Amino acid sequence: MGEAAELLIEPKQSELVDKVKEMLPEGNLNMCLTCGACSSGCPATGMHGMDPRKFLRLALLGQEEEIRSTPWVWLCTMCRRCVHACPMGVEIPQLVYHCRQSWPREERPKGILGSCEQALNTAGNSAMGASSEDFKFVVEDVAEEVREMQPGFENLEVPIDKKGAYYFLNQNSREPVTEPDEMIPLWKILNLVGADWTYSTKGWAAENYCMFLADDDSWEKVVRNKAQAVEDLGCKVWLNTE
Amino acid sequence: MESIIRLYAKWIREGKLPVNSDWNKDLGVTFTVQDPCQLVRKSLRDPVAEDLRFVVKSVVGEENFIDMWPNKSNNYCCGGGGGFLQSGFAEERRAYGKVKLEQILRTKADYCIAPCHNCHSQIHDLSEHYEAGFPVVHLWTLICLSLGILGENEREYLGEDLKNVGL
Numbered sequence: 001m002g003e004a005a006e007l008l009i010e011p012k013q014s015e016l017v018d019k020v021k022e023m024l025p026e027g028n029l030n031m032c033l034t035c036g037a038c039s040s041g042c043p044a045t046g047m048h049g050m051d052p053r054k055f056l057r058l059a060l061l062g063q064e065e066e067i068r069s070t071p072w073v074w075l076c077t078m079c080r081r082c083v084h085a086c087p088m089g090v091e092i093p094q095l096v097y098h099c100r101q102s103w104p105r106e107e108r109p110k111g112i113l114g115s116c117e118q119a120l121n122t123a124g125n126s127a128m129g130a131s132s133e134d135f136k137f138v139v140e141d142v143a144e145e146v147r148e149m150q151p152g153f154e155n156l157e158v159p160i161d162k163k164g165a166y167y168f169l170n171q172n173s174r175e176p177v178t179e180p181d182e183m184i185p186l187w188k189i190l191n192l193v194g195a196d197w198t199y200s201t202k203g204w205a206a207e208n209y210c211m212f213l214a215d216d217d218s219w220e221k222v223v224r225n226k227a228q229a230v231e232d233l234g235c236k237v238w239l240n241t242e
Numbered sequence: 243m244e245s246i247i248r249l250y251a252k253w254i255r256e257g258k259l260p261v262n263s264d265w266n267k268d269l270g271v272t273f274t275v276q277d278p279c280q281l282v283r284k285s286l287r288d289p290v291a292e293d294l295r296f297v298v299k300s301v302v303g304e305e306n307f308i309d310m311w312p313n314k315s316n317n318y319c320c321g322g323g324g325g326f327l328q329s330g331f332a333e334e335r336r337a338y339g340k341v342k343l344e345q346i347l348r349t350k351a352d353y354c355i356a357p358c359h360n361c362h363s364q365i366h367d368l369s370e371h372y373e374a375g376f377p378v379v380h381l382w383t384l385i386c387l388s389l390g391i392l393g394e395n396e397r398e399y400l401g402e403d404l405k406n407v408g409l
Binding site for chain 1: 243244245246247249250253258259278279280281283284315316317318319321322323324325326328329330331334335337338339340341342357358359363380382383385386389391392393395396398
């Protein structure tokens with residue numbers, strides 16, 4: 001007969017877990033069966049000595065310092081495959097999110113922090129810091145070139161701030177900033193089908209790194225600015241390019 | 243809120259977007275497609291994954307589409323989401339992405355279609371970093387290629403085999 005397993009850590013009550021349980025009663029944090037379906041299908045398993053099941057077990061055993069300090073919370077993409085595979089629907093990604101949130105803001109990864117700050121500091125909420133003037137200039141410049149150079153597209157329309165358009169099309173900053181020609185095929189498609197759409201100089205950027213930063217207030221600020229931009233133009237639908 | 247993927251599918255069904263796969267009949271270039279977590283598992287689930295496949299098959303030809311496994315809502319994350327691309331953990335990000343890379347390579351497809359900016363950046367980087375050599379394309383590129391309206395400067399992500407198709 002084998003010997004009984006020995007628990008090498010002192011189980012404690014975790015304030016963080018209690019808080020998450022309270023906020024998220026449907027998160028089923030207590031219901032883990034330790035089956036490991038989460039970890040077996042997680043590409044982040046084994047990185048920095050962590051995996052989703054281990055992360056949850058450490059949390060439930062109150063090893064708060066370990067789950068708060070592991071950089072693994074920034075390697076988990078919160079893709080939700082673990083909870084999708086979980087027979088009990090345990091909300092591991094939400095726990096990861098709250099652990100990200102427990103990091104002092106200035107100690108969170110600089111790249112994510114910087115992208116969130118850029119979004120807060122630009123009218124378009126561009127994570128790459130593109131100003132709305134630059135966005136408008138690039139779009140109009142590229143569209144003009146297509147009209148002049150490409151037969152059949154002399155009448156290509158790329159509306160900006162068009163009131164009452166049905167679709168409010170957002171745009172990832174990557175295109176206007178680094179590869180503007182990649183926007184052209186999408187414009188051609190929209191023109192071909194006769195879609196009623198517009199870009200906006202306010203809240204035009206598709207990305208929101210404040211969410212990845214786990215900064216709720218900034219995240220909300222960015223989302224509210226975008227929602228307001230849609231309302232200002234009287235558009236009906238926020239359209240993602242993906 | 244709407245995803246353009248659903249609109250592409252709708253417009254093709256309504257005949258507003260008259261794509262076809264004739265351009266690829268003789269070429270036989272094969273494609274697989276990444277199901278973005280944000281679009282599929284986290285938002286619109288399998289119905290949008292079905293729309294995505296309908297669009298891809300309409301554009302490249304059903305016989306030239308090879309699905310990854312697992313797929314749709316069960317697909318693996320590429321490792322580009324959640325801020326990973328900006329977080330500074332490049333080595334970890336590429337290690338994470340090996341799961342995706344191997345999944346793509348197992349299909350033996352010539353191209354990977356990535357209809358999400360994060361997925362596109364990440365998978366493009368994985369293909370280059372691990373010298374896998376497959377191009378990673380946006381869906382709009384292939385739609386316009388199929389329609390014969392893809393301009394010369396709009397082919398950044400196409401491989402040499404398709405650089406001149408329809409010009």
